[in-house]
Amino acid sequence: LCNCSAVGSISAAECNSTTGQCPCLEGYTGLRCESCVEGFYLEQRSQRCHPCGCSPTGSSSAQCDDSGQCQCKVGVTDLKCDRCSDGYYRFNETTCEPCQCNNHSNTCDSLTGTCLDCQENTKGNHCELCKEGFYRSAHPAHACHRCPCSTVASTGTCRIQLGETTPRCDKCKPGYTGLNCNQCDNGYYNSDSICVRCECNGNVDPAQSPSVCKPESGECIGCLYHTAGFHCEECEDGYVRDPEGTNCTKKEATPGPETREFTTSAPNASKATSFPTAVINSTLSPTTIQTLFPMSSSDNSTSAFADVSWTQFNIIILTVIIIVVVLLMGFVGAVYMYREYQNRKLNAPFWTIELKEDNISFSSYHDSIPNADVSGLLEDDGNEVAPNGQLTLTTPMHNYKA
Template sequence: MASVRSCQCHTNGSVSEVCNKETGRCECKQNVAGRQCDECIPNCWWDAELQDCIPCGCSPPGSMSQRCDAEGRCICRPGFVGRHCNLRRQGYERRETRRPVERVPLSAVHQRWGGSSRTGGCPRGAYRPSPGTQTHGISTGGVCVPCHCNSFGSKSFDCDEAGQCRCQPGVSGPKCDRCSRGFFNFQEGGCTPCQCTHVGNNCDTNTGQCICPPNTIGERCDHCAPNHWGHDITTGCKVLDKYNPPDHFLPESYTCFFLLKLPRYSCKQVLEEKLKYAIHFCKSIDTDDYARIALSGEPAADDSSEDSDNEDADSFASDSTQDYLTGH
């Protein structure tokens, strides 16, 4: 069964990443050629700083041809100098040994400052994957492959030895092609920070609208939804299992006491451990904050309820229990 290959349109040389469905040919920018838009047309050279194919601009009187080398330098006639061979120097004859280049692949461009060992000896805009690495399903170990850095999200045409491009602020991904968490509006030059400090800077990557962390409620997303606990500004709240309540999330500075859940029970029932359903209230020693944990179980079916000596305390327990179970 034949494998389906992606377009592999060069991000800097193509108009878009979409190619012709029948031919697989990408739509190239001006002065760019090749099936994947990864070559400059004749008489042009690749400028890594501008990330574009630039016409050589060789002077007809002073150059051997309209072609230039990979650095954009024309081949001058004797007596002519300059990048474009447009300067005349009397009594000077220049011997050129470089040969003109017919086509200059973007994946093999040699700039004056050359490649470096950090990219495996590859030219700028390319890197050498480790042996066994596959790119688009094709083994590429040992050869130089294009970095394909996104022109909007990357700082340059270069990448490191692992193929990671140098991203603009707020941009992430191997090719610098998406906003990092806490940023939105992917565009040339980077992404915009979310204005959502109250929800851990979590926002929609397209609109910038603040997004509440999971299982939180309230205008500022600062409360846990019913039957949830452990509010965190970034991760949200955890689901509370009332039959298996958490018992290790309270700080050491908390002291605890019990309040009974209605129907009322006597102290005798509590001491005899016949009461199996209660609310565990904890008050911080340092602050007035309260933490509450639901304890599991139900009272025995054959136990009879007895009136409490303090109805106000029972009423407070009931109200507090209801307040806890609704997440407030």
């Protein structure tokens, strides 16, 4: 009786009559074909032998365990040992190569070796570079640190030069300078930690004053063209703006007025008429106005032009106004004093004394004193004032009644 395996043998009823060996299917072995040969494993659910299929490159042997897991080499993984494990790449006829990520990543692409998920602010195929805004020393394995460069004053990127220990910013923005772009460049000043361009109205020469203005306040240095002020916006003492308001010109003394006569003649007039005109000669500013005095009656006429500067013209007008005001004030004062004088003259009190043969009569005239007191006129004790206002004079010889 053969007793061959119904699963692993070709025929359960046939076997070698001498040895009793059953004819086995591929992957089976044993006297009765009940076991799996090397390179096959027994699948528990179906109880059949399946080939291991281990990669000859990635596995250390062709044998696998009961689950079909092959025995993989270092850096190789998966059920059949046909894929590089994490941290390895380039599966070839020998083995997988370890990822070259400078210790900043544990994984890389299994085919190309490009590092994945670089850490510590690094980037690149092998995590050999720093991200934007970070720097590190020359060794790629070192960690990357944030650049001491403000994005307001620079591009935000930096690097360490060979032989240096301190990073320097790659590029400063306009107005900033220094290794870390933390200083104001010439022509700029610090305003609340921001570099602002100096405002000197074009009156400072950078060749003579490279900084143009004080870096801590913005006050202009070395104002030119006779200008002065915090921003060189004013003229120096003794200088004034020209009519265009651009340049400062020297202020010159104003001479007295010069009288000229302008003559005009009418068509039907036999004599010419002369008009005296005061013309001010001045060189205060290079530009003067020409004042036109029209003096024609009909077709034939002549015009006179006088060169008068604006400043002198304004002085003349102001002088005339002051004189008119003074005259008006004098006139008003004179009228007031005259009226006061008339009032006092009309209202002044006075007395009249009438001498008669037998008495003396006193009379008082004043608008505001209807009943005058005459008791003080004569200080003699013998004099009396009657109730009716009459004054009686008493002497040793005669009695007078007023």
